[in-house]
Amino acid sequence: MFTPCPTARSQELADRVEAFVRETVVPYERDPRNGSHGPSADLVDELRALAREAGLMTPHVLADGEHLTQLETAAVLKRSGLSPLGPVAVNTMAPDEGNMFLLGKVATEDQKQRFLTKLLSGHARSAFFMTEPAEDEGAGSDPSMLKTTARLVGDEWVIDGTKTFITGADGAEVGIVMARTDDGDQVQASMFLVNLPNPAIRIVKVLDTIDSSMPGGHSRIAIEGLRVPASAVLGEVHKGxxxxxxxxxxxxxxxxxxxxxxxxxxxxxxxxxxxxxxxxxxxxxxxxxxxxxxxxxxxxxxxxxxxxxxxxxxxxxxxxxxxxxxxxxxxxxxxxxxxxxxxxxxxxxxxxxxxxxxxxxxxxxxxxxxxxxxxxxxxxxxxxxxxxxxxxxxxxxxx
Known part of the structure; x- marks a missing residue:
């Protein structure tokens, strides 16, 4: 059903991932810890321990930090998806896979050590805080409607706003927060890296949604007086x-x-x-x-x-x-x-x-x-x- 793997290394990885998902992960699909807001933390940990044992943790990123090409990644991720729990087990799921990709491209070496390393090892999950509530006329499909603000006060950024449908926020240890950093003349945004949990980032509600495959589900979030240092800016200011x-x-x-x-x-x-x-x-x-x-x-x-x-x-x-x-x-x-x-x-x-x-x-x-x-x-x-x-x-x- 899949197209041929483009390289020998992607073929080998894809075959191993497929065998692991079909033989090891699929039996967990009826595990009672797999609930309406996604698999529980202990189920995630158990599945990832098995993936590490099989040498398949984050398979699209090689031991030396090199990423597979997108074409090679496709061969591997298609197989990881043979069970909704497959991407969770081998660490190819959203939003972590996209967040790891972004950090690999933009983060400083210090930020990679503090945030990316634990994501790559599968010992932490992450959340991307961008979408905002429709009733607040906030950002959704149109990111220019971003309402969350980040103000520079002394040598710290102070962030306030409301987010919604934030996948995996419940239980995440790494957060990427998108906020406006403009002076009002033109909408500009920046991204900030945050250790989670943080008392200034409050889960108002874990929403009941039609899907149930992602750990932590999707949450409504209140960000109130979040203070982060300048070193928390991901990349450059205004380039969010x-x-x-x-x-x-x-x-x-x-x-x-x-x-x-x-x-x-x-x-x-x-x-x-x-x-x-x-x-x-x-x-x-x-x-x-x-x-x-x-x-x-x-x-x-x-x-x-x-x-x-x-x-x-x-x-x-x-x-x-x-x-x-x-x-x-x-x-x-x-x-x-x-x-x-x-x-x-x-x-x-x-x-x-x-x-x-x-x-x-x-x-x-x-x-x-x-x-x-x-x-x-x-x-x-x-x-x-x-x-x-x-x-x-x-x-x-x-x-």
Whole structure:
């Protein structure tokens, strides 16, 4: 179901990750510690201890600190996603995977020692504090609406604001806080690294959401009088929006990689069910309505795998890949939702029962169509680019 691995090292890693997830992680899917707000801290620790023992902790970052290419990363992360618990176990999950990537690109050596090292080892989790409540007219899909402020008072920054849907904040030890640092003339933002927990960063509520795969769930956060030194600034002051772009394109693509794995597994389960189950004198798969749904699944999965690899190649060329990652996120999230929906339909009552992982995959992928930018926002952005190119006369159709 996956495209071939691009290199020998990625093939070896992908094979090991797949075997580990299928044989070791999958049995934990029914563990009672896997709750509505994600796996508990002790379940995360247990899974990661097993991953370390297997030599598979953070497999996309090599022992010398070198990252796999995006194309190689795709081969590995697709396999890690074969269970919703797979990325948690091997430390390829959101938001940590994106945060580690950003810190590796932007953080100082001291910041890497203090924050990145413990994330890479899987001994700590992180949270990215950007999204703000809609009722406050805060930043969501439009980051320029950022309301959280950071004021320089003496030699410290004082940060105040409200955040929401902050993944993994409950239990995180590393925080990246996005806040406005402009003088009011033009919206500018900076990022700040914070040790967690911190009394000035309060979890108001862990929200009940449709998905349940990420440790700590998604929280509403109040930041009140958070004081951090100048050394807490990630990179340079006022470059928060620029750094967000460095993080967002690869992070969007990583979501596609992981959920392709999960939906591939859902398809395997649905296909096995349709082959085993009989109705009206023959196997379900022999009924055209069912067989065609599974055939459509195969097409959507293969197209998704190819689009992920295409976008990964663009990122590996050195491009930010903003347009390509938007296209891929839209196409893959919509295609994977269609596949997950068909899997539920093929399995009938079994597909909506929590006795099967298919039900959870359906919920997770439905949320994915919103997370990291809703489909409509990405299409709007693409349409603006199409308009700009057309108005500049670069489209030659009809000449």
């Amino acid at each position: 929006f620029e750094y967000a772009q460095i993080r967002l394109s690869p992070a969007r693509l990583s979501h596609c990689m992981r959920w392709l794995g999960s939906v591939t597994r859902a398809h395997e389960i649905a296909a096995a069910y349709a082959t085993r189950r009989h109705a009206f004198g023959k196997r379900l798969i022999d009924h055209e309505g069912v067989g065609f749904m599974l055939a459509d699944n195969l097409i959507d999965l293969q197209q998704s795998a190819l689009m992920i690899d295409w976008c990964a190649g663009v990122l590996d060329s050195g491009s930010l890949g903003t347009t390509e990652s938007s296209m891929t996120k839209v196409a893959v999230s919509d295609a994977l939702f269609r596949v997950a929906d068909r899997c539920v339909q093929v399995m009938g009552g079994s597909g909506v029962s929590r006795d099967s992982i298919v039900e959870q995959v359906f919920r997770e992928v439905r949320a994915f169509r919103i997370y990291d930018g809703p489909t409509e926002v990405h299409k709007w952005s693409l349409a603006k680019k199409i308009k700009r190119i057309a108005m500049e006369g670069d489209y030659r159709a009809g000449r």
